[in-house]
Amino acid sequence: MNDIKKELQGFRLKPIQVLDEYSIVDVQPGKVVMETTVKNDSLNPYQMAHGGYHFTLADSVAGLTVYSLGYYAVTLQSNINYMKAAKLGDCLTISGKCQHDGRTTKVIDVLIQNQDAESIIKASFTMFVTREVGSKKN
Template sequence: MDKEKLLAFARARLKPVTCLDEIQVLACEPGLARLQALVGEQAQNAFGNAHGGWLYTLCDSCSGLAACAGGYAHVTLQASMNYLAAGRPGDLLTVEAVSEHSGRRTQVNRVTITNQEGRLLATASFTMYRLDDKIPGLG
């Protein structure tokens, strides 16, 4: 294939991914957060499935909420994600972060994504680093 055809293909396939539109927060407390999000058109990749980067962002956001609910700002120090099945258009996804370790400076969260049928779509592990900054109203 020539370069111009490949560039045209890439331009036609790439589109903006809107990450955090219409997300519902179902639970948020220290060490636990649960979100729901619909796989809409804005969240789909070029093949019509949930975009992996969008799924990762949901997990990262959920893990951050579970960590920050303790009153201190946290940032992601390390993350690992396994994609197990595709999120399909119209799927209602539940993202849950549960703390497996909470130390003085780090928190390790296990994050899962399931669809409306309870099928496991992805698992992730996030290590969150606690900053010295207290969150106004929480810390």
């Protein structure tokens, strides 16, 4: 066990860069589409896009989708399915769509696809509304 502990301590995990380069390509009430490219700083040790990278993209688009409806929100619950690996240079499209527009919660489905329109990630987020955009309440 000490050998494994020593080996893991020598294994240097690197920071994951996620939201440094992206563009919003479509916004409608209850729908947001973002694009980004997988860069070296987004890769795990196996040279595939890190799962945390995908989750952060999906969670961010879910929050922006709620914002497109005029509200601020925080993630209350999430579910994510990793279906295919993304690799260095892949162009990803992250689409969020509101499936439930309640007073206190919003349910957002997020789909991440690569440049070949292959589904990489499918996720669902239940977002808890904290306040309206423009409200001075903290």
